[in-house]
Amino acid sequence: KNQVEQSPQSLIILEGKNCTLQCNYTVSPFSNLRWYKQDTGRGPVSLTIMTFSENTKSNGRYTATLDADTKQSSLHITASQLSDSASYICVVSAQRGSTLGRLYFGRGTQLTVWP
Amino acid sequence: DGGITQSPKYLFRKEGQNVTLSCEQNLNHDAMYWYRQDPGQGLRLIYYSQIVNDFQKGDIAEGYSVSREKKESFPLTVTSAQKNPTAFYLCASSIGWRGKNIQYFGAGTRLSVL
Numbered sequence: 278k279n280q281v282e283q284s285p286q287s288l289i290i291l292e293g294k295n296c297t298l299q300c301n302y303t304v305s306p307f308s309n310l311r312w313y314k315q316d317t318g319r320g321p322v323s324l325t326i327m328t329f330s331e332n333t334k335s336n337g338r339y340t341a342t343l344d345a346d347t348k349q350s351s352l353h354i355t356a357s358q359l360s361d362s363a364s365y366i367c368v369v370s371a372q373r374g375s376t377l378g379r380l381y382f383g384r385g386t387q388l389t390v391w392p
Numbered sequence: 393d394g395g396i397t398q399s400p401k402y403l404f405r406k407e408g409q410n411v412t413l414s415c416e417q418n419l420n421h422d423a424m425y426w427y428r429q430d431p432g433q434g435l436r437l438i439y440y441s442q443i444v445n446d447f448q449k450g451d452i453a454e455g456y457s458v459s460r461e462k463k464e465s466f467p468l469t470v471t472s473a474q475k476n477p478t479a480f481y482l483c484a485s486s487i488g489w490r491g492k493n494i495q496y497f498g499a500g501t502r503l504s505v506l
Contacts, residue, residue, distance in 0.1 A: 281434070291446035309492055320396075320482050320497030321435075328492065366434070380495070 279304045283383035291391050294357055298386045300350040300367035308370040312341050312352050315364045315385065317360050324352070324365075354388075362390045395419065398483050398498035401460035405470065405477060406506050413468045413501045416499040421496075424466035428452060429480040429500075438481075441466055442489050471504065478505050 281302045292298050302310070309328045311319035325334045325341040327350070333342050338355045354361055364385040371379045396417045405411045417424065423442050427435040437450030441460040455474025460466055466485075470477045481501045486493040 285393075311494070318480075318500065320398075320484070320499050322497070323494045326492055326494060380437070382436075384432060384434045 279369075279371060279379075281368050281381045281383040282365055283365075283386050285386060286384070287387040287389070288320070289389045289391060292295070292357060292359060296354050296357060296388065297389070298352045298354075298365050298367075299381055300383060302348050302353070302367070302369045304348075304351070304369040304371045304381050305358050306372050307345065307348075308372045310341075310343055310350050311368040311370070312339070312350075313366040313368060315366055321366055331388050357388075357390045359392060362388060364388070396483060396485055396496055397425035398481075398501050400501060401499065403501055403503045406504050407434045407504060408472045410469055410471050411503070413470070413481055413483075413503070415466045415468065415498060417466075417485045417496075417498075419485060419487075420463070421485035421487050421494065422463070424460065424491070425484040425486075425495065426450075426456070426458065426466070426468045427482045429482060435482065438468065440489070461475065477503055479503060484504050 284299045284363040311326045312324040315321040324339050327343045329345050340353045343350045346347050364387050366385045369381045401416045425440045426438040429493050436452050438456050441447040441457045444463050455470045484495040484497040486495045
């Protein structure tokens with residue numbers, strides 16, 4: 278069964294600290310993996326996207342890693358800011374022949390940054 | 393100001409009533425999508441459209457209907473057949489529907505039942 282599991286479910290850190298969010302998936306055949314940031318009551322915004330051949334990608338203070346062999350990804354946030362408080366969603370895309378690249382969504386990690 | 397516009401931001405439905413959620417994009421994207429988000433759940437695909445005048449059911453299409461008469465518009469109707477419509481609805485679009493196409497999301501519509 279194609280699934281995307283994220284951990285932890287929620288996380289609280291102090292401003293300025295680093296943190297790492299985890300994503301494990303069983304989606305096959307794998308196409309790409311995306312991390313989205315969703316502020317409360319808003320739509321998700323793309324942070325990174327990685328294909329099979331990419332094992333790291335950065336976007337400012339956000340760095341995503343991908344291990345396609347173990348089917349794991351992580352999102353590392355450096356020097357956290359209050360504005361980083363949001364839900365971070367891992368999304369895995371599967372290829373299915375000529376049809377839609379099906380997306381599988383994790384439930385998200387709710388990050389809270391305290392001053 | 394380019395992007396995806398969803399309206400209204402909040403919507404209330406009475407018993408037995410159909411309601412329509414609006415989604416407009418000016419990104420010139422071919423593909424558009426509707427998702428439903430419930431607390432503690434991942435996004436679930438309701439309907440998607442790869443091109444004008446074509447749309448396909450997603451995983452939870454029962455009780456919903458869509459149309460795609462114009463490239464920039466993809467309205468979602470929540471019918472009275474949808475018995476549990478309270479949720480956060482997200483519309484998205486992408487240039488195409490293959491490969492690494494990034495989906496851009498609207499700000500969402502929160503639907504509640506009176």
